[in-house]
Amino acid sequence: MATRYWIVSLPVQSSATTLWSRLQESISKNSFDTPLYRFNIPNLRVGTLDSLLALSDDLLKSNSFIEGCSHKIRRQIEDLEKASGILASSLTVDGVPVDSYLTKFVWDEAKYPTMSPLKEIVDGIHAQVAKIDDDLKVRIAEYNNVRSQLNAINRKQTGSLAVRDLSNLVKPEDIVSSEHLVTLIAVVPKYSQKDWLSCYETLTTYVVPRSSKNLHEDNEYALYTVTLFNRDADNFRIKARERGFQIRDFEYNSETQESRKQELEKLMQDQESLKSSLLQWCYTSYGEVFTSWMHFCAVRLFAESILRYGLPPSFLSVVLSPSVKSEKKVRTILEGLCGNSNNTFWKTEDEGSMAGLGGEADTHPYVSFTINLI
Incomplete structure (x- = not known):
């Protein structure tokens, strides 16, 4: 599975089909090791340009939060699997591998009606992920509390004789x-x-x-x-x-000894139960957050493309996963398909080049942002 993808939109000069064919041909000839996919975005509700400009100010901040929550859950899964002695699993989203969900993305019209205002969709996604993030904090705190109690008991049982619990040594x-x-x-x-x-x-x-x-x-x-x-x-x-x-x-008190033993057994059972419950919750929640993130990326690409290329919407959106050594070559291909107008203006080498919409650090004559799956 690739771990780093670019989501890109290119301005359409004549036909999206023609542009897609040219892009496929260029990638095949000059960077054949770069996977290339269509990123299908439906016709979303544009609204006013003022509303798009206002929305773009929040897009990068919201993306960082949603992406951070996705990575946080993934790391939690890795930690729990390691603690449980489980081989690292291949995470799935809606029953398919994570990268497949991204490269074969389909908009969920039932969950996110395309006639809804873009801000309403973005706010809904942010609220849903925020709720999951809060729930994650509560569940982790509960699990860590039991772990801390067990660790404290274990320290007493495994520390030096000057400090450790003596109840299991004295008969x-x-x-x-x-x-x-x-x-x-x-x-x-x-x-x-x-x-x-x-x-x-x-x-x-x-x-x-x-x-x-x-x-x-x-x-x-x-x-x-x-x-x-x-x-x-x-x-x-x-x-x-x-x-x-x-x-x-x-x-020595036999009742106290038995009580401590029962307390330890209960804590161990609670830890295993909470660990298993948290892991299953993380599997499910990761999928929910990831689908929300991809829908957010679609909105973000749509909004930034309108602001970049104007109305009516006329752009080709794609997903690529170039290797590090092929990145410069792929960037050149993408720039070449944008035509010659304003290319110099968007070059990253120019110190005075315009900052990308939504705060992207790397600016190009096309809309582009990076998705890190891990």
């Missing part, structure tokens, strides 16, 4: 809890394990001998238990801290 049998005895959880630097084992029994008076047990180790720390009399726990914490050992606050 009920590791804990002694009675009226007089308590088990504390110590985080010991790995290089200080010998020091811990040689001194923990004497840090305070009421430590149970040989009660320390290694539960877990990571790259930095080792996790140990130590059992002592309840009344000596606070003093032990102070003495341990003085020796560089951290006593973690921990209380």
Whole structure:
């Protein structure tokens, strides 16, 4: 699939059929690797030239917004497919590949009546895409909120022993809890394990001998238990801290453990459900935005062609996809089919050349703008 297309209109001097044949012949002879298609625009309602001029001021801004929304949804699809381990899919619009929809574009008269004022069509397209864009923001925020909660839990479970959640490392049998005895959880630097084992029994008076047990180790720390009399726990914490050992606050509670487990499972289910729902929504919405964008491009090409060539409407609209190396050659072909009048005036090399209608950066003696599908 090509990713970059030009939508172009050429002024018709005599017959659109003749001009189309000349263009086909020139492309075939001089740039045979450039795909060329007719871009069929219906007879839209022109209105007044003043209304067209007013509309042209908004066309570029609206196009940037609609194009941006299209690309935003496509990137979201790519991210979701990657996160789901899905092979990148070929997106479709109305059941056909994206590039096919563009190159075989057909105006949807039922959705966009050609007798409607151009501004009404443009405003309707903009409003529809804006609604989709707002909906996308809400859905992404909802999905990211669940992801953030899961990431926070995962950080607690995968961080160092100094900060991570200990509930899945400490088992009920590791804990002694009675009226007089308590088990504390110590985080010991790995290089200080010998020091811990040689001194923990004497840090305070009421430590149970040989009660320390290694539960877990990571790259930095080792996790140990130590059992002592309840009344000596606070003093032990102070003495341990003085020796560089951290006593973690921990209380084993089977109900809390089960509640955390259920919360984690629910968040994981919610994430998968939201991911799947968002992906399906993106598939559908991408098609809606893309069809809106192509209809907008048709209106834009029509309006700018009237402003460029005058009334009555007499122009040939086409879609091309030249390779980078063929671009200059194709531009020359297109300019040659416009006749010689005012060609110099529209050359981009001239610093004083007229800015293109709708704010195009590259100006030519014909209407042209670029469609980037990715």
